[in-house]
Amino acid sequence: MQPDEFRRIGHEVIDWIADYRERLGDLPVRSRVEPGWVRSQLSALPERGEGFDGLLADLDRVVVPGTTHWQHPGFYAYFPSNASLPSVLGDLLSSGLGxxxxxxxxxxxxxxxxxxxxxxxxxxxxxxxxxxxxxxxxxxxxxxxxxxxxxxxxxxxxxxxxxxxxxxxxxxxxxxxxxxxxxxxxxxxxxxxxxxxxxxxxxxxxxxxxxxxxxxxxxxxxxxxxxxxxxxxxxxxxxxxxxxxxxxxxxxxxxxxxxxxxxxxxxxxxxxxxxxxxxxxxxxxxxxxxxxxxxxxxxxxxxxxxxxxxxxxxxxxxxxxxxxxxxxxxxxxxxxxxxxxxxxxxFRALKLWSVLRWYGLEGVRAHLRGHVELAGLLESWVAADENWELVVPRSLSLVTIAHRAGDDATREAMDTVNAEGSAFLTHTVVNGRFAIRVAIGAEATREHHVRVMWDALRAV
Amino acid sequence: MQPDEFRRIGHEVIDWIADYRERLGDLPVRSRVEPGWVRSQLSALPERGEGFDGLLADLDRVVVPGTTHWQHPGFYAYFPSNASLPSVLGDLLSSGLGxxxxxxxxxxxxxxxxxxxxxxxxxxxxxxxxxxxxxxxxxxxxxxxxxxxxxxxxxxxxxxxxxxxxxxxxxxxxxxxxxxxxxxxxxxxxxxxxxxxxxxxxxxxxxxxxxxxxxxxxxxxxxxxxxxxxxxxxxxxxxxxxxxxxxxxxxxxxxxxxxxxxxxxxxxxxxxxxxxxxxxxxxxxxxxxxxxxxxxxxxxxxxxxxxxxxxxxxxxxxxxxxxxxxxxxxxxxxxxxxxxxxxxxxFRALKLWSVLRWYGLEGVRAHLRGHVELAGLLESWVAADENWELVVPRSLSLVTIAHRAGDDATREAMDTVNAEGSAFLTHTVVNGRFAIRVAIGAEATREHHVRVMWDALRAV
CATH class of the missing domain: 3.40.640.10 (Type I PLP-dependent aspartate aminotransferase-like (Major domain))
Structure with missing residues (x-):
């Protein structure tokens, strides 16, 4: 691939990512594919080279449905793993320098x-x-x-x-x-x-x-x-x-x-x-x-x-x-x-440098504080609810909760919300009790996302 | 950074990389900066966020002069580490999906x-x-x-x-x-x-x-x-x-x-x-x-x-x-x-997938065979030279050579060529003898690059 081709196709790839990030919130957070489905959709390695269009088409056709969307605003599982767009560009520069x-x-x-x-x-x-x-x-x-x-x-x-x-x-x-x-x-x-x-x-x-x-x-x-x-x-x-x-x-x-x-x-x-x-x-x-x-x-x-x-x-x-x-x-x-x-x-430092310069220390602190604040809100909603409770005190942006009716109710609520698609939650066990970990930390998560997730949990 | 900003700035970053790859061959392969120079050029972390222009300017002003250009056609050191442009795009998709x-x-x-x-x-x-x-x-x-x-x-x-x-x-x-x-x-x-x-x-x-x-x-x-x-x-x-x-x-x-x-x-x-x-x-x-x-x-x-x-x-x-x-x-x-x-x-597989589809198996084999062929040429030139010799038989695209006059002559030739800037060679020691390893493997390396490097070595 010559630099001129890279320029043209590179712009298309950037646009593909921009489009993906724009529509991300409308996709189900968790992939719904069965084991083996992705592989069943893939072709043998080509003998002769092909353009980049086939790969981008396969991303839409196979990879996106087969992906659990870590950058989704409804991702509360594990701990979210931010891939902010400035960091994506910093990483691109690292690969480009090679x-x-x-x-x-x-x-x-x-x-x-x-x-x-x-x-x-x-x-x-x-x-x-x-x-x-x-x-x-x-x-x-x-x-x-x-x-x-x-x-x-x-x-x-x-x-x-x-x-x-x-x-x-x-x-x-x-x-x-x-x-x-x-x-x-x-x-x-x-x-x-x-x-x-x-x-x-x-x-x-x-x-x-x-x-x-x-x-x-x-x-x-x-x-x-x-x-x-x-x-x-x-x-x-x-x-x-x-x-x-x-x-x-x-x-x-x-x-x-x-x-x-x-x-x-x-x-x-x-x-x-x-x-x-x-x-x-x-x-x-x-x-x-x-x-x-x-x-x-x-x-x-x-x-x-x-x-x-x-x-x-x-x-x-x-x-x-x-x-x-x-x-x-x-x-x-x-x-x-x-x-x-x-x-x-x-050259990993480039992606960190991109983040720290784009957001500034102030911007990164605002990102962190926003999540802590949302977690505080959720904490107050849980405290005011008669069916749910905090299992341990909130820690920063992590809220660990359970249904008062017991493990089965907690697990059913989590499974139902996860199946519905607008949020992805994972669990832990605290002193023998099954609990949902709500880890607020995706860059795009806002109050209404947390509200929707909480309402969905309560509705089960 | 919103998807729209990413689209605009991302195109600029792609263009920066394309420009870099285009002019790469004219840069000295090895960085010539002294220890501490790069750090002396860097600013404190900004309190407030800034655009992406400052980072790109610092790449030109500080990072490129402070970089040893692994993708340079004159890179024969260690083993070259290919970062072909399709693989750069595959890696970009991986970061973008996050x-x-x-x-x-x-x-x-x-x-x-x-x-x-x-x-x-x-x-x-x-x-x-x-x-x-x-x-x-x-x-x-x-x-x-x-x-x-x-x-x-x-x-x-x-x-x-x-x-x-x-x-x-x-x-x-x-x-x-x-x-x-x-x-x-x-x-x-x-x-x-x-x-x-x-x-x-x-x-x-x-x-x-x-x-x-x-x-x-x-x-x-x-x-x-x-x-x-x-x-x-x-x-x-x-x-x-x-x-x-x-x-x-x-x-x-x-x-x-x-x-x-x-x-x-x-x-x-x-x-x-x-x-x-x-x-x-x-x-x-x-x-x-x-x-x-x-x-x-x-x-x-x-x-x-x-x-x-x-x-x-x-x-x-x-x-x-x-x-x-x-x-x-x-x-x-x-x-x-x-x-x-x-x-x-x-999701590292994306960059490998991009390579295998863009080049096809045929293209990757052509890449490998081209280097083996160039190494064979160099081997024949060395064999025909009265001052230089192969220290061990050529292995694929790696040619290990030394000056017949002894270690000092070999080392001086290597150091002179490295200082000149159009090629970067590293060494090994074979049965106690100092030898230059010519590892042909950069994507852009062609016969005239190898010829120039060989002529420069012989001229010392």
């Missing part, structure tokens, strides 16, 4: 724009000074958790790189921590038995620090080596916030790496009125917040900071001959390949 | 288009039937190697998930294997001491199978448990090809997982005349080929197949309440989150 930024020298701008943004965000989010110079973009919070764990293992034992894990390492989560931490422990070779699941307070569902302290002490007494605690600011299930400062004190006593997972809630740190949720963060060793969840940036872009980039790099670095270069050897540059699981890397 | 395909149910098309393409490629590339149904898109070959290793560990020991690695596992590479395998072993908790580096034949630099067999037997005799061998088809240094079939026999005797890394050379399997390189692949447990290197697909997109998807899924799966859904529980669908390191995933 650079691969594994080393500083393989594209200095790819590294330095990222360093700049990560350091600027430390200030804008009120993060601790210890994170300056320690920021890097990961693909997801799962990968961020894994690199934190590898750095923690390396710091704990001078021989981890040489001889691996010992089998006496332990890792601490709460019963509400995201499953990616346990999965990271498995990938790191620790096994599930190394993961201690600490209980939570029955109301707030936040980690029981006394139990954590007891478990750590007991493990130490039994010759185990506590390596990492994961505290969460905004759990996936209900948005619970662990007491980071108190957890950090336990970690400090035992030389344990404290990773703070704020994959969803992290961007809220841009709003000064939410900073109290991040109390104690200056005591953390690493921190993660997904720009691709609530910060208007197309998947995938997870913000990760560590106070110990030297440890992280030392844990992950390897330098074969074919990657040697004078810039790296000068020690004057950062090579981000040593900060992540893969070797190669996209 | 879906997150962690589960089948979170976007059936995201999963099923990928399954379709991966199965179709089994046929188109002449891969073994055992890979049908076992294909998945990873971000990079590093991640592919890591998931292969985790699956191998799980298969070897029924208690790996529960209690982790034992400390007696061993992994086998050759001295030429990509560093990502050793790095994967480190990440998996095995440590560097678990990695046996097997010697290679002095000419072809391919793994010495007799030495592999001896080392495995010796490890078994000493109570170690061999878990994985990585064979390479097309090593990074020189494009060496390990004898997969013979290696597989050793693996079969000891129940070892055979991973075949063809990150660079893999796409050549599309050409029947190159299939001999892949002899024995039906005996492999997993295989990886990067579409983002030599298959016209914008980074990142690594093709990964395993003959044992059940083992892989069982190694990596975890199912918290908030991810439960009826489609998963029916067992009728594939949830690709269980096949990879992260949880979330982009």
């Amino acid at each position: 650079v691969q930024g594994m080393l500083w020298s393989t594209s200095p701008a790819c590294t330095e724009v990222e360093q700049h943004l990560m350091d600027e965000l430390v200030g804008a989010m009120g993060l601790p000074e210890s994170f300056v110079g320690g920021g890097v973009i990961q693909d997801t919070a799962s990968s961020a958790a894994l690199v934190a764990m590898l750095a923690a293992l390396h710091r704990k034992s001078g021989k981890w790189r040489r001889s691996g894990v010992d089998g006496d390492e332990t890792v601490y989560v709460s019963s509400q921590t995201h499953s990616s931490i346990e999965r990271a422990a498995r990938m790191a070779g620790l096994g599930e038995e190394a993961v201690r699941s600490i209980g939570v307070s029955p109301e707030a569902l936040s980690m029981d620090v006394a139990e954590l302290a007891r478990q750590v002490q007991s493990d130490v007494d039994n010759g185990r080596r506590p390596v990492l605690v994961c505290a969460t600011i905004g759990t996936t299930g209900t948005g619970a916030v662990d007491p980071v400062r108190e957890i950090a004190e336990v970690c400090a006593r035992h030389g344990i790496w404290l990773h703070v997972d704020a994959a969803w809630a992290g961007p809220a740190a841009l709003c000064p009125e939410q900073r109290h949720l991040f109390d104690g963060l200056e005591l953390a060793d690493s921190f993660c917040a997904n720009a691709h969840k609530w910060m208007l940036t197309a998947f995938d872009l997870s913000l990760f900071w560590t106070a110990h980039p030297d440890v992280l790099v030392d844990a992950l670095t390897i330098l074969p001959e074919y990657l040697r270069n004078s810039a790296t050897e000068s020690g004057a540059v950062v090579d981000y390949r040593d900060w992540q699981i893969p070797l190669g890397r996209r | 879906v997150q395909g962690m589960l089948w149910s979170t976007s059936p098309a995201c999963t099923e288009v990928e399954q379709h393409l991966m199965d179709e490629l089994v046929g188109a590339m002449g891969l073994p039937e055992s890979f049908v149904g076992g294909g998945v898109i990873q971000d990079t070959a590093s991640s592919a190697a890591l998931v292969a290793m985790l699956a191998a560990l799980h298969r070897k020991s029924g208690k790996w998930r529960r209690s982790g690695v034992d400390g007696d596992e061993t992994v086998y590479v050759s001295s030429q294997t990509h560093s990502s395998i050793e790095r994967a072993a480190r990440m998996a908790g095995l440590g560097e001491e678990a990695v046996r580096s097997i010697g290679v034949s002095p000419e072809a630099l391919s793994m010495d199978v007799a030495e592999l067999a001896r080392q495995v037997q010796s490890d078994v005799d000493n109570g170690r448990r061999p878990v994985l061998v990585c064979a390479t088809i097309g090593t990074t240094g020189t494009g060496a090809v390990d004898p997969v079939r013979e290696i597989a026999e050793v693996c079969a005797r000891h129940g070892i997982w055979l991973h075949v890394d063809a990150a660079w050379a893999g796409p050549a399997a599309l050409c029947p005349e190159q299939r001999h390189l892949f002899d024995g692949l039906e005996l492999a447990d997993s295989f990886c080929a990067n579409a983002h290197k030599w298959m016209l697909t914008a980074f990142d997109l690594s093709l990964f197949w395993t003959a044992h998807p059940d083992v892989l899924v069982d190694a990596l799966t975890i199912l918290p309440e908030y991810l439960r859904n009826s489609a998963t529980e029916s067992g009728a669908v594939v949830d690709y989150r269980d096949w990879q390191i992260p949880l979330g995933r982009r």
Whole structure:
């Protein structure tokens, strides 16, 4: 494809996306296709090249019906994943440039724009000074958790790189921590038995620090080596916030790496009125917040900071001959390949840069505050309803609710609304009770959308 | 940004990329900026949002001078990473749809288009039937190697998930294997001491199978448990090809997982005349080929197949309440989150689909054959030159050469050409000798580009 063809077809693709985003709200949020239907509609790979029209036609005919529309204003499932249109353009520029930024020298701008943004965000989010110079973009919070764990293992034992894990390492989560931490422990070779699941307070569902302290002490007494605690600011299930400062004190006593997972809630740190949720963060060793969840940036872009980039790099670095270069050897540059699981890397910073410049910090804060406000409205409606109740207190823009008549009524309401098509809700289980998670966070969601969804739930 | 603004600005962004690709050949391939220059040019994050013009202006003013142009026709460094314009559009569609395909149910098309393409490629590339149904898109070959290793560990020991690695596992590479395998072993908790580096034949630099067999037997005799061998088809240094079939026999005797890394050379399997390189692949447990290197697909997109998807899924799966859904529980669908390191995933298949439809299989083969032919030309020029020589036989489109006068002359020629700007070459060390790797693989590279580069090298 020559640049001139790209110009013409590129405009058509842009228009296709604009059209899709315009009509999005009229589509059912969830795809209604049966397993196998999409495949049944696809042709064999063509021997000879074809134009782009066939692909666009297949998008309309097969892909759109086979898609669950994450950008739909009625998407309240999981946590919404914003792909704002400025971020789409930033990502397009990244693909268009086609650079691969594994080393500083393989594209200095790819590294330095990222360093700049990560350091600027430390200030804008009120993060601790210890994170300056320690920021890097990961693909997801799962990968961020894994690199934190590898750095923690390396710091704990001078021989981890040489001889691996010992089998006496332990890792601490709460019963509400995201499953990616346990999965990271498995990938790191620790096994599930190394993961201690600490209980939570029955109301707030936040980690029981006394139990954590007891478990750590007991493990130490039994010759185990506590390596990492994961505290969460905004759990996936209900948005619970662990007491980071108190957890950090336990970690400090035992030389344990404290990773703070704020994959969803992290961007809220841009709003000064939410900073109290991040109390104690200056005591953390690493921190993660997904720009691709609530910060208007197309998947995938997870913000990760560590106070110990030297440890992280030392844990992950390897330098074969074919990657040697004078810039790296000068020690004057950062090579981000040593900060992540893969070797190669996209110029992801461009999509984040596009978002932060288009909306401004003010615009991103307005986006966050708008959702918190809508969630507050929903909370008040639920509180005033005789059949429904909040299962846990609202957390930012996440409202977790259940029907007073029991699990069957809650599940039936959710299934009915999901089948109807104007909204998509997912569930969790809180203290044994089935509950609907209303995660408000799509860019296009407005009060009338939330109202329609709430009325539909009540009508069941 | 509203769809109408997106339409207008999106056209400008498309045009910016078209302009960039048009003038690319006139820019110096490598960025010439000093460390810190890019950052010194960047502004603080704006409090108020701004238009898109400032970003585009900064691309011209700061990012382009700070970029090493991977799509430049004079890019012969590392392995080129194609970001063909159809793949740029496919990736744009993925961002525009903004879906997150962690589960089948979170976007059936995201999963099923990928399954379709991966199965179709089994046929188109002449891969073994055992890979049908076992294909998945990873971000990079590093991640592919890591998931292969985790699956191998799980298969070897029924208690790996529960209690982790034992400390007696061993992994086998050759001295030429990509560093990502050793790095994967480190990440998996095995440590560097678990990695046996097997010697290679002095000419072809391919793994010495007799030495592999001896080392495995010796490890078994000493109570170690061999878990994985990585064979390479097309090593990074020189494009060496390990004898997969013979290696597989050793693996079969000891129940070892055979991973075949063809990150660079893999796409050549599309050409029947190159299939001999892949002899024995039906005996492999997993295989990886990067579409983002030599298959016209914008980074990142690594093709990964395993003959044992059940083992892989069982190694990596975890199912918290908030991810439960009826489609998963029916067992009728594939949830690709269980096949990879992260949880979330982009609709990467769209960019691969765009490439395969635009070029057709014929077009992709022509792309590959064109580079092999150019490399053959260069090989003949080098062979006819009295001052230069091939250090190892040409491998596909990779030509590894050195000046007969010694390392200083070779290095000086490379550094001079790199400084001049019309070409970018990187090096390796072969049997202690400094050598230039000429990796022909940019989409725009034609005979006159290779001629200019060769004349420049000779002129030094």
